[in-house]
Amino acid sequence: MxxxxxxxxxxxxxxxxxxxxxxxxxxxxxxxxxxxxxxxxxxxxxxxxxxxxxxxxxxxxxxxxxxxxxxxxxxxxxxxxxxxxxxxxxxxxxxxxxxxxxxxxxxxxxxxxxxxxxxxxxxxxxxxxxxxxxxxxxxxxxxxxxxxxxxxxxxxxxxxxxxxxxIRPYRPARKAVAACFEAVADYAEALSRVCQGAREDAWQALIQEQHGRIRETLEVARTTLTATRQGRVERGRGERLLVLLEAADAMFMGLIALQEDLESLGPPVSGPVGDPRAAAAVALLDFANTARDLVRLTQQEGRSRRPQPAWDGRALSGAIMDLDARGLVTRLERARLRDVARLVTELRERADVALDTACRLPGPVAPGTLPPTRELAEEPSPSLWEPVRAHLTMExxxxxxxxxxxxxxxxxxxxxxxxxxxxxxxxxxxxxxxxxxxxxxxxxxxxxxxxxxxxxxxxxxxxxxxxxxxxxxxxxxxxxxxxxxxxxxxxxxxxxxxxxxxxxxxxxxxxxxxxxxxxxxxxxxxxxxxxxxxxxxLWQRSEEERFPSQMAEALRADREFFDVLASAWQRGQAPESLALAEARRKLGLATINAETSFQRLLNEPRWSTEALEPLMTLLAFTRRFAAVCTLLASRRSVPSTPAVLEALARFGRAMDGTLEDLAEAVLHGSRPRPLPAFDALLGWNVPTPDAAGLALGTEAPLLQSQLERLARQASVLHGAATRRLEALVHTPPASQPSTTSET
Known part of the structure; x- marks a missing residue:
């Protein structure tokens, strides 16, 4: 006390x-x-x-x-x-x-x-x-x-x-979109520092500090831009600001994927050849500077000269090729490094589109000069009495x-x-x-x-x-x-x-x-x-009673995000960008709600804090699971052989059931079912040449590694849900290996 x-x-x-x-x-x-x-x-x-x-x-x-x-x-x-x-x-x-x-x-x-x-x-x-x-x-x-x-x-x-x-009608929207680029620049700078040898727990701290804050900033910009454009005939600035907002969102997703790839590389190593992470860190700092150029261009009125960034993924690609030529990286490490280079190149491409758009903010829109975007629809307004009826209950x-x-x-x-x-x-x-x-x-x-x-x-x-x-x-x-x-x-x-x-x-x-x-x-x-x-x-209801439902919603949003990927894999296609963006947005908002509920729980008068650790782990690894899904979503294709697709389908069905079971366990305070054997479902350890596991390992070692990482995140969530139940009933923890750390 x-x-x-x-x-x-x-x-x-x-x-x-x-x-x-x-x-x-x-x-x-x-x-x-x-x-x-x-x-x-x-x-x-x-x-x-x-x-x-x-x-x-x-x-x-x-x-x-x-x-x-x-x-x-x-x-x-x-x-x-x-x-x-x-x-x-x-x-x-x-x-x-x-x-x-x-x-x-x-x-x-x-x-x-x-x-x-x-x-x-x-x-x-x-x-x-x-x-x-x-x-x-x-x-x-x-x-x-x-x-x-x-x-x-x-x-x-x-x-x-x-x-x-x-009175500048678009000034609030400009400032809101510029704040998105400012938040993205901060994230890139922090990621640059962490990838150059920070403590292992710094990766998790980076997620906790940045992801929720950036999602909230994007939502504020979305709401402000929607309200600003409502009822206006003039479309030039509004459409370009919409392009910039989507660019900032895509950059955020790209940085999440890049963080997952960089973390999977392990700690920096010293040797006769420079570590590619140094090149990645420099590229991230250059990208942060470009994002701050976008802050300036988005906020100011009038046309501006377009900056010409001098950075791209070539230095990183060169470092990877040098390591590969010397035989200093394994096949999996080479795949991971190439994926890092791909993500850096995509960041540069998005930055170029954003710079072109920001420099022409005040001018009219010529047909075909803007990339396709999805319109920001205003949230449907319910009838006047519908919210009243919905809340006329003591719940x-x-x-x-x-x-x-x-x-x-x-x-x-x-x-x-x-x-x-x-x-x-x-x-x-x-x-x-x-x-x-x-x-x-x-x-x-x-x-x-x-x-x-x-x-x-x-x-x-x-x-x-x-x-x-x-x-x-x-x-x-x-x-x-x-x-x-x-x-x-x-x-x-x-x-x-x-x-x-x-x-x-x-x-x-x-x-x-x-x-x-x-x-x-x-x-x-x-x-x-x-x-x-x-x-x-007077009708006090502790946050301990409210938090499980918020946490369950976040886990179900994780499941829906993963389902978008799994459905695309079953069709042998890349996931639809619109469905992916909506699922990712829903997940971000659900996780913010759960984190807000947890903060209120911490502020309540409590006599004991023994049950808080499992809740903190659930929150942290809900975001970690989403980050790996974001990395998987950044893939442009998946192996299309029947054996691999069948293995991915089995994995997807098992993961879907696991996340729904975890959500139910957290909501009702029950014990989750044992985890499926994800390795066996994918057949990674099957020795026959025709097995799905061998095909998967041969055609996509990077995909195999990323799915293993996803399974480990699910294992951590499962362990946290189990420990929460044990804390609720005041029983000693079951004898099992710890799953609170993830490498």
Whole structure:
């Protein structure tokens, strides 16, 4: 338990590896303080609602296409304005505040069924409502004025974000696609370092660090480009950006395959002839530089001169030929090295296509000048009521969270109505902000919120005792507001420090009461305690219960990816690129979901960590299995003799059944069936000249080696699933050789 407390402390202070959102911070500060300054100068009522409308509407702007941003900001502004009006009307009838808070907060928390953007809008509508309830108005006219004033502040924020900033419709898509090339360049550089003699575990670390991050970057670019192109007649830039996105995805797949080949070569050796891995490492660094050229070309406006990369696979091919001529490599090593050279050459070909496309981004598209691409279809939108019907069950995390938040917020309103603390809405705002759908993130956010509020409150006390000139204070608060939004991507605790400092001092300026910092701290402590109590006692569901289903989905996605390959082998053909890309994308997303679930599991309060090792192995080798499949998919052909095809068919059927059995075992906590004898299925050890194994070994030693590697990955997954069951039932491990390492 002490170790876990230490981990939570580290998580509270951990900074995300990103840059501060400086522009977003400045924009949020302008959106908040400009309408307040105008309202103060003109003696307009409702300065608070001007600030709330500007800040919240600016906060909801998460980037992306301008159409999507305008829709999100406008929808949030309308929802918040309605919440301000309804909350103001409810404040006139205290007896209604408790039941209507329960209905309103629960309903808007349930809006998460429509996705992340709707969830953000729902949170803002709920927080605006509880603020309005805590600030009684004189009559319906004043309530309507609150909503109108909030809309005015929101309109200013939208003008600031969408009009006063330069409007370039494709700029978000350009930046998103450029981020893909940046991520690919980082991967290539890291792979170059690892292949030159890093520790054996560095290969696995590279997969864990890079694969999920790049897949997420590709998905963001895909969504942004789809939204940008929606409803546009102009096709030049959109089509070229689509080509570039597919090129980045193909480069990512090529690097995965290249990593598998390089790892299979073993550690570097010294001898009279240079190691080809050095040539491969140089080629990877050159490729990374080319990818960074693509970052620049994709982001900038206007035509550019095309760079001429000086690298290709010839140096690597020459080193391989030299080794072969001296008889220093076996047949299998020669096949592996030639495959490395092939993959490097394909990377160069993809880079050439991408460079040609990026240099002509602004111009019109001439027929036949672009390679064929698959259109990025927008995800089909379900009917309005379909998500609601699907989540009207207590098995739904969204419904459980909505009820949990609604009841806890209502309890906060009830406590406030009895004890009537000063600025009681700080209690309810803390509840709404801290409570997350999952236990681990709720605990982390509660710690960050409470600690950040204490630090921010102490700073507010110090500032208020030193500076009480309202004009000087407003200048300082503009800076702190910009800081708090800028620091959100880095650490939520830092955001809370400066948000507390900003809004406590704003409240003190408005009320003339310079002692509100302790009130903020006490109210935050009360709200944090209520949020944790609601999380732990109202329909809590541990991540240990959710993770098996996510892990099973990832294993089934592995099976579907492999099935695309196996089906093509049975036809004696190369797999279809479209089916392969879709299966690979589905696998990447399923694995990201499983890894996210596992991270939430790590953040939950736990008394023991003994069952975590098998789960970590399952996650790691699900990606390893996919990496070998990616390498197999990069093959342009497979041996087509009947004996070999029959052996591949037997192997494919056995692997398909094994992965489905592993998924079922992980999902239900059962013992997986014994593994098939993959060697015997392929006949690798059959001595007769006509055997499938001999034919396979003669015609495709590299394919044989890669399939052996795939079978070893399945063996590791099988061992991890078995150890997980043994940890669940607290029985000593079965006597069997360890399968947690793979060479």
């Amino acid at each position: 002490h170790r876990q407390l230490l981990e939570h402390a580290k998580a509270v202070a951990r900074f995300a590896p990103v840059r501060p959102a400086v522009k977003a911070g400045l924009r949020a500060a302008l959106a908040t303080f400009v309408p307040m300054a105008v309202g103060t100068a003109l003696n307009l009522p409702g300065g608070l609602w001007l600030a709330v409308g500007g800040f919240n509407t600016s906060f909801v702007d998460k980037g992306g296409s301008y159409h999507a941003r305008a829709r999100a900001m406008g929808g949030t502004a309308l929802a918040a304005a309605v919440a301000a009006v309804v909350g103001g009307l409810v404040s006139m009838h205290p007896a209604l505040s408790i039941p209507l808070t329960l209905l309103w907060v629960t309903a808007w928390s349930f809006a998460g069924v429509y996705g992340a953007a709707a969830n953000t809008t729902g949170n803002i509508a709920a927080t605006t409502f509880v603020i309005a309830v805590a600030l009684p108005v004189d009559g319906p006219r004043a309530a309507l004025l609150s909503g109108a004033t909030l809309l005015a502040g929101a309109a200013w924020a939208m003008v600031l974000s969408l009009v006063l900033w330069p 739904s995390e969204v419904l459980r969270h909505a009820l949990r938040v609604g009841l806890t917020t209502t309890a906060a309103v009830w406590i406030s109505s009895i004890f009537r603390p000063n600025h009681s809405y700080w209690v309810t705002l803390t509840v709404l902000t801290v409570m997350q759908p999952y236990t681990g993130p709720t605990v982390l956010k509660a710690l960050q919120r409470v600690l950040g509020t204490v630090v921010g409150g102490i700073l507010a006390i110090a500032v208020a005792s030193w500076l009480q000139d309202p004009r000087a204070m407003m200048g300082l608060l503009f800076c702190t507001a910009a800081l708090c939004v800028s620091l959100i991507p880095l650490n939520y605790g830092l955001f809370t420090v400066f948000a507390t400092l900003t809004f406590v001092l704003l409240a003190e300026i408005g009320s003339g009461d310079w002692t509100l910092a302790p009130v903020r701290i006490v109210n935050t402590l009360i709200g944090g305690a209520l949020a944790l109590a609601g999380t732990f006692f």
